[in-house]
Amino acid sequence: MKRPTRADLLAAAGKTVPDVTAPGLKVLFCGINPGLYTAAIGHHFGRPGNRFWPTLHAAGFTPRLFDPSEEQQLLPLGYGITNVVSRATAAADELADDEVRAGGLVLVEKLRRLAPTFLAVLGVGAYRVAFGRPKAAVGEQPERIGETRVWVLPNPSGLNVFYQQKMVALFSELRGVACPSHG
Template sequence: MPKPTAAELAAAREKTVPNVIAPGLSVLFCGINPGLYSAATGHHFARPGNRFWPALHRSGFTPRQLDPTEQDELLEYGLGVTNIVARATARADELTRDELRAGALVLTDLVGRYAPACLAVVGISAYRTAFDRPKAGMGEQRGGIAGARLWVLPNPSGLNAHYQPPALAAAFRELRTSLG
């Protein structure tokens, strides 16, 4: 996948990345919102250094590490990906509390319509704000969402220094093993 130019990145602001989704998935992973790199390429978690794809593989969700350009192959493994907020920004902190909360409502409808067994939100701070659960912790959340289990995982961004690759893979593995 060729690296987007500065002009392509600038033009990606406010764009969206299509959901990778189908009815009855095992897990629908949910990012915060697309970054400019993802919006410019049209692929989720596309920025070099993002650890989503390695974490999926190292945790056993996929038999090999997929490239962002292969995101549609997630469906073959019963997995999908979406975002809380659809519009691309340079940084997640550009999103407002109202946008995150509105995104949670849209996400709840999406989960109700597609009925995945589990929704896994990657990013604790965005989850806490979007769902108005300021004290939520990592892992499974009580009550679920629209009939699905609800799980919070660490943000796989390379900027998340709290979770290095082994710990990130372990968090994803905990979800995978809980599915049975």
């Protein structure tokens, strides 16, 4: 896949990336919002250096390392991808809290329609704002959205160095609960 140019990245601001969803998934992974690189190539977690795809594989969700362009191959495995906010920005901190809260309401409607077993929000701060849970921490949350269990994981962005060493272990914990037959 061709790397986007600076002009491509600038043109990607405000674009959206289609959800990778289906009813009844085991886990619906939910990013904060697409970055410009992701929006420019049209595939979730597309920026080189983002740890989503390597972490998904290392945690046992995928049988091999998927390229972002292979995102549709998650569906037969029982996984999908969406975002709290669909609009692409250069950085998640460009999103206003009101926009994140509004995205949380849209996400609740998706969950009611799609009914995944788990929602895995990839970003503690985004989850806190979107769902009004200022003290939420990484891990399974006490509340459900409909029948969907909610799990918060660290944002896999290469910029998030705080969880770099623990990322695979935290994703593996979810996999162990969501997919116990896999190990």
